[in-house]
Every structure is written in C-alpha cells, then in structure tokens.
Amino acid sequence: MRFKKLRIMIxxxxxxxxxIVGNTIAFGHFLYSDNSNKTIIDTxxxxxxxxxxxxxxxxxxxxxxxxxxxxxxxxSGSKDTQKTTTASTTTTPDSTPQVTTPTPTPTPxxxxxxxxxxxxxxx
Amino acid sequence: xDYTTKKIFGWAFILIxxxxxxxxxxVYGPGIEDLTSYAEITHSLGELFGLVGMTMFALTFxxxxxxxxxxxxxxxxxxxxxxxxILGGMALIFILFHPIFLVLKFIxxxxxxxxxxxxxxxxxxxxxxxxxxxxxxxxxxxxxxxKMKYNRWKFTHEFLGLMFALAVLHIFLIRGTISQDxxxxxxxxxxxxxxxxxxxxxxxxxxxxxxxxxxAVYKISSLNQSKDLxxxxxxPDHKPINxxxxxxxxxxxxxxxxxxxxxxxxxxxxxxxxxxxxxxxKLGDFTNKLEHLKVGDKVFVEGPYGRFNxxxxxxxxxxxxxxxxxxxxxxxxxEELLDHREYSVDMIFSAKDDTDFVGYNLLNDIASANKNxxxxxxxxxxxxxxxxxxxxxxxxxxxxxxFFLCGPENFKQExxxxxxxxxxxxxxIHEEAFDFV
Numbered sequence: 001m002r003f004k005k006l007r008i009m010i011x012x013x014x015x016x017x018x019x020i021v022g023n024t025i026a027f028g029h030f031l032y033s034d035n036s037n038k039t040i041i042d043t044x045x046x047x048x049x050x051x052x053x054x055x056x057x058x059x060x061x062x063x064x065x066x067x068x069x070x071x072x073x074x075x076s077g078s079k080d081t082q083k084t085t086t087a088s089t090t091t092t093p094d095s096t097p098q099v100t101t102p103t104p105t106p107t108p109x110x111x112x113x114x115x116x117x118x119x120x121x122x123x
Numbered sequence: 124x125d126y127t128t129k130k131i132f133g134w135a136f137i138l139i140x141x142x143x144x145x146x147x148x149x150v151y152g153p154g155i156e157d158l159t160s161y162a163e164i165t166h167s168l169g170e171l172f173g174l175v176g177m178t179m180f181a182l183t184f185x186x187x188x189x190x191x192x193x194x195x196x197x198x199x200x201x202x203x204x205x206x207x208x209i210l211g212g213m214a215l216i217f218i219l220f221h222p223i224f225l226v227l228k229f230i231x232x233x234x235x236x237x238x239x240x241x242x243x244x245x246x247x248x249x250x251x252x253x254x255x256x257x258x259x260x261x262x263x264x265x266x267x268x269x270k271m272k273y274n275r276w277k278f279t280h281e282f283l284g285l286m287f288a289l290a291v292l293h294i295f296l297i298r299g300t301i302s303q304d305x306x307x308x309x310x311x312x313x314x315x316x317x318x319x320x321x322x323x324x325x326x327x328x329x330x331x332x333x334x335x336x337x338x339a340v341y342k343i344s345s346l347n348q349s350k351d352l353x354x355x356x357x358x359p360d361h362k363p364i365n366x367x368x369x370x371x372x373x374x375x376x377x378x379x380x381x382x383x384x385x386x387x388x389x390x391x392x393x394x395x396x397x398x399x400x401x402x403x404x405k406l407g408d409f410t411n412k413l414e415h416l417k418v419g420d421k422v423f424v425e426g427p428y429g430r431f432n433x434x435x436x437x438x439x440x441x442x443x444x445x446x447x448x449x450x451x452x453x454x455x456x457x458e459e460l461l462d463h464r465e466y467s468v469d470m471i472f473s474a475k476d477d478t479d480f481v482g483y484n485l486l487n488d489i490a491s492a493n494k495n496x497x498x499x500x501x502x503x504x505x506x507x508x509x510x511x512x513x514x515x516x517x518x519x520x521x522x523x524x525x526f527f528l529c530g531p532e533n534f535k536q537e538x539x540x541x542x543x544x545x546x547x548x549x550x551x552i553h554e555e556a557f558d559f560v
Contacts, residue, residue, distance in 0.1 A: 028237050
C-alpha cells in the first residue's frame with residue numbers, strides 16, 4: 001500500500017481534530033448552560049473574577065472593568081494592561097486604550113474580535 | 124545531476140516555499156520574542172499552520188499540471204503524483220491544526236467561546252473556512268481511504284479546487300472581520316500570490332491544458348485478447364508522438380461503451396516505433412470494458428510521461444526485476460537491447476502462474492539472440508518470493524549496477540528493502556509506479 005505512513009499520520013490528525021472539535025462543541029455549545037449571566041470583570045486591577053450579574057456588584061463610578069482575553073492573560077499589572085479594552089473598541093484594535101465603562105456582557109463573538117490585538121514589529 | 128539529487132532539490136524547494144510564511148512572520152511580523160503568553164503562542168501557531176497548509180495546498184495543484192520541467196525534477200510524472208499525494212496529505216494535516224490551535228487559548232476556561240469559534244456563524248469569512256476544511260477532509264478521505272470507480276474519484280477530486288477557492292475567500296475576508304491582528308507585513312501580497320498560483324494551476328489543469336495540448340490522434344490497428352489481457356496496437360492518424368520505451372501515456376478511447384476520461388498505460392513497444400503498443404490487464408471497471416474496443420476506434424494520446432528507460436543511466440550493467448503486468452514497460456526496452464548490445468542486462472520476471480508470463484516468447488527470443496541479456500522466468504507459486512540470493516545468483520555482485528523495478532507496489536517495496544539491506548544505494552534503484560494513489 002502506498003502512503004502507509006501518511007495515511008497513519010492523517011488518521012491521527014483527523015482523530016485529534018474531531019476529538020478536540022467534537023468535545024469543544026459538545027461541552028461549549030450544547031452543555032454550557034450558564035453563558036448568558038456571567039461577566040468577566042476585573043475587580044482588583046490585578047486579577048479577574050467570574051461573577052454572576054445577579055450578584056449586584058456595584059459597577060457605577062467607572063468601576064469594575066470588563067476585560068478581554070488578552071488583558072486577562074497579562075492582567076497582573078504589567079505594561080500590556082494598556083491593551084485592555086472593551087467589546088465596544090473592537091473595530092479599532094490599535095487605537096488608544098480607552099477607559100472602560102460598564103457595558104453589557106460581551107457576546108462570545110464580540111469578545112473574539114479583540115482577543116488577538118497585537119502590534120507588528122514594524123509598527 | 125541524477126534524479127535522486129534532483130528529487131532532493133525538488134523537495135527542498137517545496138518545503139522552503141511551503142514554510143515561507145514562517146520566515147515572513149519572524150522577519151516582518153511579531154516574531155518569537157513577542158510571544159509572551161500561552162494565548163499568543165497558540166494563536167500564532169494557528170495562523171502559521173493555516174498559511175503553511177494553504178501554501179502546500181496551492182503547490183499540489185501546480186504538481187498536477189503535468190508540466191514537463193516538474194517531471195524532470197522528480198524523475199517522471201509517476202513520481203510527481205506521489206509527491207502531489209504526500210503534499211496534499213501534509214496540507215490537510217497543517218490545515219486541521221489551524222482551528223485547533225486558534226481555539227486552544229479558550230480551553231478550558233471559556234469553552235463556550237471556543238465552541239462559538241468552531242461553529243458556523245453570521246461571519247461568512249469563518250464559514251468559508253469551515254466549509255473548506257470539511258470539504259478537504261471528505262475529499263482526501265475518499266482519495267486515501269476508499270476505493271471507487273476512477274471516473275467518479277476523478278470527478279470528486281476536482282472539487283478540491285472549489286475547496287481551495289473557499290479557503291482563499293477565508294484568508295482574504297477573515298482579516299477584515301474576525302481577526303484584525305497583522306500577522307506580518309505584506310500578508311495580502313503573500314495571500315494573493317498563493318491564491319494566484321493555486322487557482323491558476325487548478326484552472327490550467329481543468330480548463331486550459333487539454334485545449335492547449337495537441338493530443339496526437341491514433342487509430343486502433345489491431346487488437347488481441349487473451350485470458351485477462353488486451354494487447355492494443357495503434358497507428359497515428361496524422362503525426363506520431365516521440366517516445367521512449369518504458370514511458371507511459373494517458374489514453375482516451377473514443378468508443379460509445381467507454382467513459383471519456385484519460386487513463387495512464389505503459390508503452391510496450393520500442394522507442395518511436397511506428398506502431399504504438401500497450402498491453403492492459405483487466406484490473407478494474409474501466410479495463411473490464413475494453414472488450415468493446417474495435418479496430419478503427421480513435422484514441423487520443425497525451426504524453427509521453429515518465430523517465431523509466433535504461434538509456435537514461437550511464438551504467439551499462441543493469442538488473443531488471445518485473446512482476447505481473449509490470450513487465451509491460453520492459454518489453455519495449457528488451458526489444459531495444461538488440462540495438463544496444465553494449466548494455467549487459469539480467470532480468471527476473473516474477474508471475475503467479477506459468478500462463479501469466481506476458482511476452483514470454485519475445486523475451487526468450489531476445490535472450491537467445493543477445494548474449495548480453497539473461498532472462499529468468501520466476502513462477503512465484505512454485506519458487507516463492509524473489510530473494511536477494513536469487514538476484515545475486517543471476518546478476519553477481521551488486522556494486523556499480525543499476526536496478527530497475529516495475530510491478531505491484533508491495534512487490535516493489537519488498538525488493539527495494541531487500542536491495543537496500545544488501546547495500547544497494549537508493550540512487551541506483553529505479554522504479555515505475557503503476558498506481559499513483
């Protein structure tokens with residue numbers, strides 16, 4: 001049989017693909033039940049917490065910030081925290097960092113748009 | 124430069140071109156030192172796997188254009204199709220890991236986001252990518268893991284061009300919608316080049332090649348059928364093609380009972396013989412229908428292709444090993460040995476049964492007429508597999524000898540392994556692939 005090793009490699013890759021994609025969709029889409037009322041907020045400027053909207057957190061006076069995945073990865077108070085942005089800034093990823101205002105919980109797709117904001121070396 | 128060295132250069136070129144996006148990312152993009160988080164590492168890997176996979180995907184179309192200079196690089200069209208198959212498989216693997224790496228950063232904390240990322244949405248830029256990957260999986264699975272009629276397989280295989288076109292839409296539209304980071308400067312220029320190469324090569328193969336190529340028209344002059352074999356002799360309608368014994372052709376028979384797609388067959392006649400001969404064994408749906416052919420039927424000939432000929436190598440001490448219908452490319456070469464007595468050839472022809480020795484009389488006659496040609500018919504049901512000792516008994520020392528092999532894939536691979544273990548260098552082993560998949 002020709003391409004024996006290639007067939008095995010493709011078989012493994014397909015298994016990995018369907019395993020990861022299948023489980024992700026199963027757990028993330030069909031079994032995830034508490035999506036709508038969770039908000040990612042930064043209450044301490046140095047970490048993040050998942051809390052439910054019905055916990056009545058006081059978000060007036062500019063307070064707790066909604067953070068994105070990028071900020072979350074570097075939210076321990078470093079230079080990159082300036083990239084922190086809300087879902088409303090998604091169309092201008094390289095714009096000046098904005099002061100976050102309380103906004104409704106970002107939908108998954110909105111959040112995705114701001115996740116990968118990075119500057120190129122040239123810029 | 125021998126074909127082994129050329130093949131190494133060919134593969135090196137393909138891999139350099141395929142991994143060019145990595146170079147662009149390092150030099151004109153964020154580069155490795157800017158990867159400060161797990162999310163950025165997996166995200167960058169996802170983007171790069173996608174671009175490398177797309178480049179490989181585009182190159183597979185270039186390899187299937189049957190352009191002569193590509194054949195020269197890899198030592199024959201049969202080898203080019205093998206490279207095409209390997210590259211297509213590699214492209215699929217890279218493309219499969221593209222979405223996996225992109226969603227890894229969400230797993231497990233935000234698995235709902237990961238799921239949203241993988242499912243169709245209102246963003247058509249993403250949907251094009253999803254359809255393209257699913258299509259690729261199905262079409263490559265059909266090619267590698269199923270058996271279907273050649274014409275149906277060919278029809279399905281052509282849809283890979285559509286999948287590539289959808290992937291092109293994905294890589295262009297995705298930047299303006301979902302992913303707005305600048306992977307490297309000149310991204311659109313690179314994406315345009317890959318798209319033009321891939322779509323251009325695919326369009327050439329599907330729509331232009333047949334019109335540009337002046338296929339030689341032949342007519343069947345005589346037909347012989349015995350047991351499960353067809354011997355078809357053809358004469359040119361106008362201008363004959365130039366070919367060498369051992370090469371192969373794509374033939375399209377014009378007969379109401381046969382499908383119109385072209386099939387590859389080895390030439391069994393001497394180089395540039397006036398009468399072109401092919402010997403075909405009934406092995407599948409198409410070859411079973413060849414009994415409907417008639418003398419006078421038109422045949423469109425595309426080619427010749429391949430580099431399987433003893434005169435392509437300087438070494439004049441050669442060992443030829445054939446099995447079953449794999450004898451056909453050797454038949455024309457054996458005839459030609461009468462005009463090239465400076466070549467000393469020892470041949471083993473393995474067949475399952477005494478009645479399966481195609482061209483036995485011709486081989487015997489030439490062995491009688493040419494003392495530099497030795498021929499041993501090997502009945503494998505009586506003598507078992509051809510062993511290295513049997514080859515040694517016939518041919519003597521292996522040093523400075525060229526080995527030519529043609530036959531079923533398992534037979535060839537077994538002999539090649541044995542020869543390598545016996546110290547024969549890969550560059551001295553020349554094989555002809557019968558099936559490309």
